[in-house]
Amino acid sequence: MDDEYAKLIRRLNPPRVVIDNDACDDATVIQVDSVNKHGILLKVVQVLTDMNLVITKAYISSDGEWFMDVFNVVDQDGKKIRDKEVMDYIQRRLESNASFAPSLRGSVGVMPAEEHTAIELTGTDRPGLLSEVCAVLTDLHCNVVNAEIWTHNTRAAAVVHVTDDSTGCAINDPKRLETIRELLCNVLRGNDDSKTATMTLSPPGVTSRERRLHQIMFADRDYERVERAGFTRFEDKSSRPHVTVLNIERDYTVVSMRSKDRPKLLFDIVCTLTDMEYVVFHGMVSTGRMEAYQEFYIRHVDGLPVSSDAERERVVQCLEAAIERRASEVIIYRSDLIC
Incomplete structure (x- = not known):
């Protein structure tokens, strides 16, 4: 009713x-x-x-x-x-x-979903990872139609659209998909055993590829800053986004973000807040020549503002990651652009 x-x-x-x-x-x-x-x-x-x-x-x-x-x-x-x-x-x-x-589905890919198989990947970031993934798929007689890979905080996520190279159709055979999964997970695992590598098929629906990449990296907890063994991070903290989360009165949590301006910044932030199940009630966005400032009055979908220090810290980390992911490294592959 x-x-x-x-x-x-x-x-x-x-x-x-x-x-x-x-x-x-x-x-x-x-x-x-x-x-x-x-x-x-x-x-x-x-x-x-x-x-x-x-x-x-x-x-x-x-x-x-x-x-x-x-x-x-x-x-x-x-x-x-x-x-x-x-x-x-x-x-x-x-x-x-x-x-x-x-x-x-304009942002999802160059082909309708039923004409290709959409593969989602997560694993440890390293140089040449996309080339190795494409090489494995080629050996398995898969044609890579297009792919997008994001890297952040030693982690990598990708959405790859493939077809069978002989028929040009989507790959639906369960045994073949299991073989693809096993070999790709071996490539993605790398030398870091702290997190597993995964390959799944994109769920049905109309979610854009970029939103799926945010969701994949969020599920992979890329917002948790961990140090890789034998790896020293050199980081200019002045260039990192500045995120504050404060409760006012009893109704709202105010989230303020100041960062370098770039395309799609608002989409990345709103995408993350939505997937974390926060509702934006009021907000403003202002961009200058080099910097963007955003302020949102939010509550969780249950109607409550941020209620603990742990939740506040998680919101800060997730929004920092949302701002940094696209700026870290984005590689887009399209077969029709390769000569």
């Missing part, structure tokens, strides 16, 4: 997206109003990220049953969005996602 009531509310209050080029001198302003639901902020930010838009400022408000966000965005060249077709497409995508319809 609750689901039917929620559907009725959404039909009576359809999402409203306004795109304005006159409100700001140096950016296009996008305002999204919709019925509130956990995860909607991530859906909206992911649409803007998939469109390769740069978010220079944002104001977030989702207290109660209504969601309102205002984003100042520019294109990759730092200019306003002027193309009418592009603006109409952004509006359709945002209204579709604000209605909680299945999102498009």
Whole structure:
């Protein structure tokens, strides 16, 4: 009954997206109003990220049953969005996602999911790891369609899309997949026995590849800073993100982040907060020439703010990792780009 009531509310209050080029001198302003639901902020930010838009400022408000966000965005060249077709497409995508319809798979890969097998990998980072993984797959008569690998804090995670090299179709044979798993895990294990190497198949659904990489590395606990035996870490602490977590009054936890600005920074942070099951009720984002500042008022989905020092430390570590992962090293492989 609750689901039917929620559907009725959404039909009576359809999402409203306004795109304005006159409100700001140096950016296009996008305002999204919709019925509130956990995860909607991530859906909206992911649409803007998939469109390769740069978010220079944002104001977030989702207290109660209504969601309102205002984003100042520019294109990759730092200019306003002027193309009418592009603006109409952004509006359709945002209204579709604000209605909680299945999102498009634009950021997942160059092929529909049913035409390839999506393999997820985690293991110990080392030079040449992607080359070794691709070599194993080639020996097993798998064609690597595309792959993306992230490395952070001595750990590596990858999402690899493969097909059978003779048929060009997805690989579904359980015995063959088990052989692939065993050999890839041997490659990924390295010399570090403290954490296991894994290979799994991507779960069904429409989760973007970049969000899956965040989820994989989060599950692998890459946010825990450990020293590898015989390995000395030289780190410029001044370049690391600065994250603070403070409780105010009794209703909210305020998370403040100051870091070097870069593309997709807001997506990475919102993705991590969502997967940690925190809800952003209010927030603001401001970027300068070199630095980004973000502040969010959050509560856990159970309605409680951060309640212990251990939880506070975990939030800090996870957000630092979310900021650093993409900046550590990202390798993208696409077979159609290889001569």
